[in-house]
Amino acid sequence: MALYADLHRHLGGSVxxxxxxxxFKRHDVEMAQRFPEYPGFEEFYTRERKTLDEYLELHTxxxxxxxEDTLPYFIYRLIRGAYIFENLAYLELRYTPxxxxxxxxxxxxxIDLMANIVAIVGQATQVKEYPIIISQILCMHSRLPYEVNKAIVDLAASMGHYVCAIDVAGGDSHYAERLEEFVGLYQYAHSLxxxxxxxxxxxxxxxxxxxxxxLQRIGHGIQIPLKYPELLPEIARLNQCLEVCPTTYLKTGTLQNLHQLKVVFDRCFEAGVDIAICTDNAGLHNVRLPFEYENLLTQDVIDFDQLQACQDAAFRHAFAWPYQQPPASLLTGLLQDNSTTLSQVMA
Incomplete structure (x- = not known):
């Protein structure tokens, strides 16, 4: 039974x-010649970068x-791995169409072709043999013009059967000169x-x-408990959830070691701020969600009770999870009902 939810995974970094x-070996001669053997490509693709901007270049x-032609190929393999190896019941995929x-x-x-991309992704995620509930988050981008970003918001509003939310991505250091513009786009999104x-x-x-x-959720947000803990009571009051992606901060040079996240978790738990543990770019990291959990536990960043609280928070803050309870609770109820039925039959 799939038990977990990942609220922050990029389509580009999920392969x-x-x-x-x-x-690349089959379809890209240049890349095949550059990396004739797999170990060399894995080392290049998954190694740590010095900055977030350098890291984001890998998305390109x-x-x-x-x-349009290859998205079903990549998405099928993504879903197969998420179901078999990660026990995911729910996944939000984000990307810039x-x-x-x-x-x-x-x-x-x-812009006119973006709706087709969203439809292709939506249809490709309906894989009967791997029953995961999947919804899309469309990302505005810090390096795209206003007209494109507004069109992304409009598209999200018009394709609610596939899309559950919007995001802004592209490197958070690039928002400053366009901050008023992004505030306006979020206000527009709320109006829709x-x-x-x-x-x-x-x-x-x-x-x-x-x-x-x-924001109803904050993508990453780790600098709030690290540098601006005075904001945490307001974050808790607004019921905003942090989407914390542990391995990312090592890959981007944002943190030097995983144990630095202990302050993030401790301060958030003390303030009553929910955290959902996510993968961000599971492919780039070559780390799946259960390994994110295990790494946090074995390095004493969190304990098992805190892990369970984060897993429950992920379903509670999921934008498109259709049930009131996480799947573990649903399974417990199902087993209890079966047990009662069996007892009645035995009697």
Missing amino acids: VPRILWRY LVEKVQT YLRTPDHLSQSER GLKTTGHLYETPHGCYRELLPY
Whole structure:
């Protein structure tokens, strides 16, 4: 029985390195020649970077091959791994649809094609043999023009059967010069009834208090308990949840070791702020969600009770989970009902 929820996973960073390498071997002569053997590609793809911007450059490597034709191929393998190896019952996939359209087309042509990308992703996630509830979060991007980002918000509102929320991504240090613009876009999203999250307070350079009131969840948010703990009571009052992605902070150079997250968890628990533990880019990290859990436990960042609280929080704050309880509670109720029925039959 799948038991877990991942609320923060990027479509571009979700492709595990071996699957991506095999794709390049078959379809990309340049990459195949550059990495003739798998170990060399894995080392390149998963190694730590010095900054978040350097790390995000890896997304472009995958975005260019996630096209209308190939998205079903990558998504099927993503779902298969998530169900079999991660025990996921619920997954929110986030991405910028504009970046999956052909870059030789005009901006207006690419905007017109975004709905097709969302539909392809939505249809590809309906895999009967791996029953995971999957919804999409569409990402505005810090390096895309206003017209494209507004079109992404409009698209999210028009395709609610596939899309559960919007986000802003692209490196939080790049928001500053366009902060008023993003505040306006989030206000517009709220007027359309959209749910919201956003990459914020991930690095010391991405701390914009002006955006906080417009978010139902905070993508990463670790700098709040680390550097601005005075904000935590308000975060708790607004019932905002932090989407904490442990391995990311090592891969981007944001933290030097995992144990630095202990302050994040301790201060959030003390303030009554929920945390959902997520993978962010499971493929780039070559680390699946249960290993994120295990790493936090074995390095004494959290204990088992805190882990359970985070797992429950993930379902409680999931934008499209259709039940009042997490699957473990549903399974317990089912087993109890079966036990009662069996007892009645035996009597």
